[in-house]
Amino acid sequence: MLEQKCPTWQLEMLLQSQEKGLFYALDLGGTNFRVLRVQLGGKEGRVVKQECEEISIPTNLMTGNSHDLFDFIAAALAKFVASEGEDFHLPEGRQRELGFTFSFPVKQSSISSGTLIKWTKGFAINDTVGEDVVAELSRALDRQGLDMKVTALVNDTIGTLAGGRYDDNDVVVAVILGTGTNAAYVERANAIPKWHGLLPKSGDMVINMEWGNFRSSHLPLTEFDQALDAESLNPGEQIYEKLISGMYLGEIVRRILLKMTQEASLFGDDIPPKLKIPYILTTPHMSMMHHDGSSDLRTVGAQLRDILGIQNTSLKTRRLVVAVCDIVAKRGSRLAAAGIHGILKKLGRDIPSSDKQRTVIAMDGGLYEHYTIFSESLESTLQEILGEEVSSSVVIKLANDGSGIGAALLAAAHSQYLDAEEQ
16 A cells, blocks of 8 residues: 655665754654654764654544644644754754654655545544645644744654664664554565656665555454454554554453453453443553563552452453463564565565575564563564574664654755755
8 A cells, every 4th residue: 555655765865965953853653742853963973962752642632623733743842942952053044944754644745745644543633634734734833933844744664764774774674563553665666566757766665555554354353353443433444553553452452351251250240340441451551461570460460450440350360361461462463573574575585595685674663662572572473484594684673763863864855955055
């Protein structure tokens, strides 16, 4: 699904130019967004200094109106800009420039404009659909009195790929595993049936897969997945994402525990009222229970009590809860690994090569970074599928803030002041 395309020249410019100066990035991709500032020192200095702040989006803004959401984001960005220290230097007379990572399907018409096709990951704001998201943000920045220009609109996977490639030229795949999930990779332009324009000089293109929307009869959907999908804000869409991403794993566990309570009195004769509340059990809660290493699983007991109001559970019950977390997490991680293998197979990097070529995957997202059992299962599954010889040349690199840094780098590569610097 090619809903957003990133021409290869964006990455080529990034790798060949001498980016210098202060650039900002806004990374909107889920229930939180990040704002970053990066001081670039050119080819030698690289990233001199960076600062980042993460802000949670109130739930009501995810389903409200476009004006309120973008005003909230712009206000947070203005506050962040106001805290800019002396270590960051903006040349006099220049406008601050921003790379905008927007991790939802858009139809991108230029490097700095794109219309929203649909929301995902729990967002449902009808009046934004079909609108240029850069224009929406720019108007909100104006309302805040913030003099800042959006010079690059990128998807989170494209940003992660750009940031990863900036540090390591062997990065060919970027994967996001957080609230939502997506992947992008570097493909040979002559292998893209949809591409009818002039071939780029490098012969490569960057493909944004929007793989969260993948669906197939081969995906192992259960009654819990089908019910979750039917009751979601976007039924029939983002099926792969609903099996493997942080937005949904905890909810799948809740639905299974509710069924076990209804049919086997898992938590006693009465069904705990809070267990009936959708999304009350989040993936971070699930992760805390899954990682409980105590002999009596006291963290599991505490989470069940504090989140679901379930008192005095037995050790056997707590073990069953951990077992459910294990099944759901490892199913998700193995499906994610299968998706990565599909990309490597498409690139011909799933077989032994004589030159021992490195294949580096830039990985970003809180699910992968913080859910250790999930990430370890993904890596071991990929090794299992590829075999020892091939997997020895495949490297997964955690690209912390990768999508945001990549957006700042792409903003620098498309700065309005580039021509002036070259003269």
